Amino acid sequence: MAKISYAQALVDGMxxxxxxxxxxxxxxTNVLGLGPxxxxxxxxxxxxxxxxxxxxxxxxxxxSLGIGAAMAGARPIxxxxxxxxxxxxxxxxxxxxxVAHHMSGGQINVxxxxxxxxxxxxxxxxxxxxxxxxMLWNNPGIEIVVPSSPKDVKGLFKAAVxxxxxxxxxxxxxxxxxxxxxxxxxxxxxxxxxxxxxPGKDISLIASSRSVVxxxxxxDELSGEGIEAEVVDLRxxxxxxxxxxxxxxxxxxxxxxIDETNESCGVAAEIxxxxxxxxxxxxxxxxxxxxxxNVPVPASPLLENCLDITPDKIIAAAHDLVGN
Amino acid sequence: MPPDSQQTDRNLTLKDAxxxxxxxxxxxxxxxxxxxxxxxxxxGVFKQTxxxxxxxxxxxxxxxxxxxxxxxGLAVGAAMAGSRPIxxxxxxxxxxxxxxxxxxxAAKVHYMSAGGFNVPLVLRTGIGVGGNLGPQHSQSLHGWxxxxxxxxxxMPSSASDAKGLFKAAVxxxxxxIFMEDRMTYNLKEQVPEGxxxxxxxxxxxxxxxxxxxxxxVARSVHTALAAAEHLQVKNVSAEVVDLRxxxxxxxxTIVASVQKTGRALVLDGxxxxxxxxxxxxxxIGELAFDYLDAPVMRLAAPDVPVxxxxxxxxxxxxxxxxVVAKVTGMYGGLD
Amino acid sequence: xxxxxxxxxxxxxxxxxxxxxxFEEMLIDLAGDHNFGHYHxxxxxxxxxxxVVESLTETDLLLTTWRNHxxxxxxxxxxxxxxxxxxxxxxxxxxxxxxTLHLTVRDVGFLSTSGxxxxxxxxxxxxxxxxxxxxxxxxxxxxxxxxxxxxGVVFEAMNLASLxxxxxxxxxxxxxxxxxxxxxxxxxxxxxAASRISDIPxxxxxxxxxxxxADVAAVHAVIAEAVGGMRKGSGPAFIEAYTERxxxxxxxxxxxxxGVTQLxxxxxxxxxxxxxxxxxxxxxxxxxxxxxxxxxxxLSQDELRERDSKICDQIAEARAFGEASALPGPxxxxxxxxxx
Numbered sequence: 001m002a003k004i005s006y007a008q009a010l011v012d013g014m015x016x017x018x019x020x021x022x023x024x025x026x027x028x029t030n031v032l033g034l035g036p037x038x039x040x041x042x043x044x045x046x047x048x049x050x051x052x053x054x055x056x057x058x059x060x061x062x063x064s065l066g067i068g069a070a071m072a073g074a075r076p077i078x079x080x081x082x083x084x085x086x087x088x089x090x091x092x093x094x095x096x097x098x099v100a101h102h103m104s105g106g107q108i109n110v111x112x113x114x115x116x117x118x119x120x121x122x123x124x125x126x127x128x129x130x131x132x133x134x135m136l137w138n139n140p141g142i143e144i145v146v147p148s149s150p151k152d153v154k155g156l157f158k159a160a161v162x163x164x165x166x167x168x169x170x171x172x173x174x175x176x177x178x179x180x181x182x183x184x185x186x187x188x189x190x191x192x193x194x195x196x197x198x199p200g201k202d203i204s205l206i207a208s209s210r211s212v213v214x215x216x217x218x219x220d221e222l223s224g225e226g227i228e229a230e231v232v233d234l235r236x237x238x239x240x241x242x243x244x245x246x247x248x249x250x251x252x253x254x255x256x257x258i259d260e261t262n263e264s265c266g267v268a269a270e271i272x273x274x275x276x277x278x279x280x281x282x283x284x285x286x287x288x289x290x291x292x293x294n295v296p297v298p299a300s301p302l303l304e305n306c307l308d309i310t311p312d313k314i315i316a317a318a319h320d321l322v323g324n
Numbered sequence: 325m326p327p328d329s330q331q332t333d334r335n336l337t338l339k340d341a342x343x344x345x346x347x348x349x350x351x352x353x354x355x356x357x358x359x360x361x362x363x364x365x366x367x368g369v370f371k372q373t374x375x376x377x378x379x380x381x382x383x384x385x386x387x388x389x390x391x392x393x394x395x396x397g398l399a400v401g402a403a404m405a406g407s408r409p410i411x412x413x414x415x416x417x418x419x420x421x422x423x424x425x426x427x428x429x430a431a432k433v434h435y436m437s438a439g440g441f442n443v444p445l446v447l448r449t450g451i452g453v454g455g456n457l458g459p460q461h462s463q464s465l466h467g468w469x470x471x472x473x474x475x476x477x478x479m480p481s482s483a484s485d486a487k488g489l490f491k492a493a494v495x496x497x498x499x500x501i502f503m504e505d506r507m508t509y510n511l512k513e514q515v516p517e518g519x520x521x522x523x524x525x526x527x528x529x530x531x532x533x534x535x536x537x538x539x540x541v542a543r544s545v546h547t548a549l550a551a552a553e554h555l556q557v558k559n560v561s562a563e564v565v566d567l568r569x570x571x572x573x574x575x576x577t578i579v580a581s582v583q584k585t586g587r588a589l590v591l592d593g594x595x596x597x598x599x600x601x602x603x604x605x606x607x608i609g610e611l612a613f614d615y616l617d618a619p620v621m622r623l624a625a626p627d628v629p630v631x632x633x634x635x636x637x638x639x640x641x642x643x644x645x646x647v648v649a650k651v652t653g654m655y656g657g658l659d
Numbered sequence: 660x661x662x663x664x665x666x667x668x669x670x671x672x673x674x675x676x677x678x679x680x681x682f683e684e685m686l687i688d689l690a691g692d693h694n695f696g697h698y699h700x701x702x703x704x705x706x707x708x709x710x711v712v713e714s715l716t717e718t719d720l721l722l723t724t725w726r727n728h729x730x731x732x733x734x735x736x737x738x739x740x741x742x743x744x745x746x747x748x749x750x751x752x753x754x755x756x757x758x759t760l761h762l763t764v765r766d767v768g769f770l771s772t773s774g775x776x777x778x779x780x781x782x783x784x785x786x787x788x789x790x791x792x793x794x795x796x797x798x799x800x801x802x803x804x805x806x807x808x809x810x811g812v813v814f815e816a817m818n819l820a821s822l823x824x825x826x827x828x829x830x831x832x833x834x835x836x837x838x839x840x841x842x843x844x845x846x847x848x849x850x851x852a853a854s855r856i857s858d859i860p861x862x863x864x865x866x867x868x869x870x871x872x873a874d875v876a877a878v879h880a881v882i883a884e885a886v887g888g889m890r891k892g893s894g895p896a897f898i899e900a901y902t903e904r905x906x907x908x909x910x911x912x913x914x915x916x917x918g919v920t921q922l923x924x925x926x927x928x929x930x931x932x933x934x935x936x937x938x939x940x941x942x943x944x945x946x947x948x949x950x951x952x953x954x955x956x957x958l959s960q961d962e963l964r965e966r967d968s969k970i971c972d973q974i975a976e977a978r979a980f981g982e983a984s985a986l987p988g989p990x991x992x993x994x995x996x997x998x999x
């Protein structure tokens with residue numbers, strides 16, 4: 001298996017999707033942010049010069065364009081750059097893309113992909129660090145993909161393009177340079193399938209996106225102390241793999257939900273509520289949440305780091321629970 | 325003049341209670357203005373701003389083009405510059421059109437400027453399912469807003485609360501989203517005259533009970549109260565906690581109630597996934613785990629767009645019967 | 660100025676206009692018997708929709724707004740299934756999930772009826788994008804009102820369509836809602852700073868024409884020319900079709916302000932009476948077109964009566980079909996959020 005970066009794997013997933021289906025096009029080319037991975041997107045342009053577009057700054061217009069094109073039979077990929085900008089197209093996302101299939105009684109499909117970066121990125125501040133996944137799933141009709149590794153982003157990207165529904169692929173800005181092994185064969189990862197990234201019997205660490213990486217680091221340290229943490233990677237929030245969550249909780253009886261959306265009404269709250277409804281009797285202690293505190297993201301690196309989810313925060317929570 | 329100010333009978337509808345609050349606040353503070361689509365001469369499409377235009381004039385009660393994003397952006401800028409705008413967004417669904425101004429600007433200005441600017445504004449909007457308005461005019465999207473640091477979210481269930489909360493919202497130095505369920509517009513009750521303020525962040529127990537706590541806001545409070553009546557017949561004493569504001573959230577009252585009852589059901593007219601029911605359930609799970617005799621249950625709108633047909637629409641609103649079934653389920657079923 | 664249309668085309672347009680008028684009149688009556696929520700009628704604008712479709716092929720795509728019944732009927736949607744949808748019944752095109760506000764019919768080329776002001780305009784640029792990518796000479800037509808010009812997404816969509824030369828025909832049906840409606844308790848909030856709406860797209864280098872939307876021949880002339888150019892790759896075009904608002908559409912809820920249309924008013928001035936006689940005489944597109952066809956000698960009074968009677972029967976059947984259609988099973992509300 002080749003070891004490649006998350007960004008390269010994303011690009012590979014996109015290229016293979018575009019090679020397989022001539023109706024797939026890319027509108028917006030800030031998929032990989034402004035960092036060192038940025039030029040990789042040129043591979044897509046080189047291979048498919050007629051299907052890569054650099055649009056004006058018009059998030060609402062571009063989202064509409066993508067939705068309308070999907071309704072008309074194409075499979076566009078619309079890039080917002082950063083997740084904060086999806087708010088400029090929020091109406092189109094939730095009140096057009098999310099409802100069209102249901103509202104038309106099944107006459108219309110919206111097979112398209114939105115890409116965006118989320119999370120603490122280093123100096124992004126209040127208007128470039130938003131993680132919109134919880135708000136998106138609070139509105140029905142949109143599939144949400146939050147990969148944590150190069151292998152996952154490639155396999156999930158291909159599934160997202162092939163899906164007949166609007167799908168948001170939300171990548172953490174700090175995952176782009178992370179390397180990992182990616183199978184060489186032509187593989188697809190089904191939406192709605194979580195993965196146990198590390199098995200363990202003492203405590204379940206449930207996470208998605210970059211929080212999975214942080215959870216794995218914490219699990220390594222905890223293992224040194226004799227606490228075996230199981231790391232569950234949700235991979236997609238919609239559809240959600242509830243089975244894998246409940247199986248793990250029934251196995252361990254202790255849970256920390258780790259997620260970078262704001263704590264209030266965020267991903268961690270929803271997962272926590274699902275667990276307490278469906279696996280209450282298996283719980284040996286309260287479910288803990290580690291999420292982004294309920295403040296806007298400050299630009300200063302020092303302050304921004306205070307908001308970050310670190311292995312230390314997870315380890316401290318695990319100590320609380322296992323000692324409980 | 326406010327519609328009922330001359331009357332000795334203070335039995336007002338929720339709609340008129342808010343209108344009275346607007347009259348009073350506009351009268352006492354010249355900086356308070358009202359801006360929105362059809363709020364002026366027409367008096368609002370639901371007659372919810374009637375009389376304000378005649379009393380305060382076109383300089384303070386301002387009709388706008390159909391440009392939600394620009395209107396709200398204008399209000400944020402005006403608030404930063406010293407005005408105290410009340411912005412009306414006709415349907416809560418159209419919050420989608422102002423999300424960038426709301427989330428990236430209004431909610432963050434105070435924090436990003438390290439307190440250099442305040443954004444004292446009220447965004448008032450009507451929400452909720454009813455009247456066959458279909459998927460783009462029926463949504464209850466408060467879960468999103470409560471997720472955003474820097475926004476306050478108010479959802480009254482009754483006329484008196486609506487007046488007291490609205491006045492507090494106008495006087496608050498932060499962006500406050502004030503959401504009324506249109507189906508509660510005509511609910512009447514006695515409303516205190518004049519200075520009646522309910523601090524944001526204070527929940528209220530609307531019905532005391534010993535066996536189970538039901539948490540709700542806005543119209544769902546009435547569903548919970550109706551269910552509590554049914555439950556009483558089954559010898560289950562339900563406590564109904566009206567959260568009144570989602571941000572700030574009165575965690576103390578929430579936890580105190582479940583510590584007493586040991587059972588909790590969180591009810592909401594918004595979507596369940598990633599909504600407020602998840603937040604309240606998780607909060608209880610974290611802070612009152614040892615008091616729980618049963619899992620915290622949730623009942624919210626199913627994750628589907630709101631369909632138009634009268635036959636389908638009701639399926640998307642949690643009912644008192646469903647509340648009763650959920651609660652009796654906690655006891656393994658009751659007759 | 661009828662020479663640009665063949666007699667067959669004129670005849671088809673007249674049938675469409677009659678069908679739309681009788682359908683909408685029936686709906687006012689239907690609203691008395693059923694509560695199906697807020698609705699909007701196309702009366703007074705029939706000449707635009709009924710004529711625009713004359714320049715379209717079967718594989719062209721369309722999008723529209725909540726004032727959609729006329730567009731759907733003009734394209735050949737089944738009036739019975741439309742009534743069923745408007746009443747939220749199982750036989751409705753959207754299975755009762757859309758109602759009048761979102762009634763859409765994919766079979767005749769419609770992608771969406773968006774209930775958001777300007778919503779359909781944004782989507783239209785996307786349909787144009789897909790059509791251009793597919794490399795055929797199909798085009799996309801989007802109908803919207805003057806109010807849509809006040810929404811930001813419309814500017815973005817027009818800019819994209821112009822930059823990328825997308826085959827989108829923007830048809831702004833300016834039904835002059837502003838000042839008059841305000842006086843009658845309608846929508847005072849519709850206003851735009853530009854002197855003429857058709858000036859706005861010109862600044863984005865979109866070809867733009869202003870036309871009398873109640874004049875069949877004039878509408879056809881500008882639409883046919885625009886569509887012809889678009890099929891050859893000339894990029895988007897914008898038509899402002901101006902009509903004098905039907906008095907029944909001035910208040911918030913439609914009213915039968917001008918009564919059930921008496922076609923004989925086209926030749927018998929004594930039938931034109933009442934508060935809104937001026938509108939009927941001068942602005943009613945149906946009366947105008949009937950006069951035009953009678954004057955041209957291609958239509959007789961008897962023939963008109965016969966066709967109208969047939970259409971009225973068709974509408975009565977459609978209404979009966981819709982009213983007889985069962986309500987959908989409540990549990991079906993929870994189906995079909997995601998496509999397979």
